[in-house]
Amino acid sequence: MKKLAVILFILSIFFELHATKFSGEALANLEFKIEMTPWDKVEELLPRNSNFTVIDVGTGKRFKVQRRAGSSHADVQPLTHHDTKIMKEIYGGEWSWMRRAVLIQSDNLLIAGSMHGMPHGAGAIQNGFPGHFCIHFKGSTTHKTQSPDLSHHLMILKAGGKLDSYLNGLAPKPLVDAFLAGIKNKDQDLIRRTITNRNADLKILNEIQAVKWQTSMVASKENSFIKEINADLKLHLNDKGPVSSRVSFTVVKTSPMAPWKVDESALIKLLKERKVVE
Structure with missing residues (x-):
């Protein structure tokens, strides 16, 4: 006892x-x-x-x-x-x-x-x-x-x-991979730990039943606090079926010592456009 x-x-x-x-x-x-x-x-x-x-x-x-x-x-x-x-x-x-x-x-x-x-x-x-x-x-x-x-x-x-300590130490590309892994597992807690706006409305991510992806770095910009990561996505959406698309994620940090965070808005925009069109 x-x-x-x-x-x-x-x-x-x-x-x-x-x-x-x-x-x-x-x-x-x-x-x-x-x-x-x-x-x-x-x-x-x-x-x-x-x-x-x-x-x-x-x-x-x-x-x-x-x-x-x-x-x-x-x-x-x-x-x-x-x-x-x-x-x-x-x-x-x-x-x-x-x-x-x-x-x-x-x-x-x-x-x-x-x-x-x-x-x-x-x-x-x-x-x-x-x-x-x-x-x-x-x-x-x-x-x-x-x-x-x-x-x-x-x-x-x-x-x-x-x-948190692991995510805070990640470079932009593996951070986007972690963000997408959160989507794959429908783990909003993980997703929110990786994005710029932890209070973002993420309901539309529930449209994603399954996701596979391949990420790649985009040529570096002069601003060392902003990076672009391309993600070739294969999505399966509710009532829509398979969708393939390339999304360019902006990954930012606010200072040299701050962790990188993913701007989720490009994916949110894609899902909203698909929902309206189809």
Whole structure:
């Protein structure tokens, strides 16, 4: 009971501070703190057939899982029908590939991770979940690539309270990639952390069901505080279907020490024009 009370106390602080500029160091004086544990260590801490708790950062909901497989990340299954129900609630009642920031609680550990919510492949537990899903940790990769998935990487940083410091250190091109990853995952919190106007009306971004992109630098201007990044977008819009377009994003900073921020207005304008025309 004492261990559970301490964990609940930590989580209450975590969710309160995460809305501002939470840092994992904020918990250093407590018994537990959130760790950005690399995958090779996690694989030892959470071996196959081990059970642990997944805590969704966005909602605070938690459910139990069992690790079944996975060589570059953890392939896991909800432990019971009840756990499957909670997981589906986290995703709004529909399974999804969208990445979400999670904390993994096992014994006295809280480990930053990222999960998607799409059943796939095989599953061996009678839990109402048709397959397994994946949880990524620092340094994890997908089955198809040798480098970390960008969306998972950002969600791991978010779970660990290190997303702002990471974004603030990005150059213009990778910042636009992070902005587009936020759109891909319908994560308005991530989007707002990357843009010039954090209070912008972003409702029209909900028109985007899916997005793929390729970014490239435009020849540098004399003003060192303004950069242009081209993004070749392949969008799938609600009721409109596939749309391909090149959008030129302006990325700005207000001083030499200030972080870069993306001007989202070019994409907003494109979506509004498509909505009117079609």
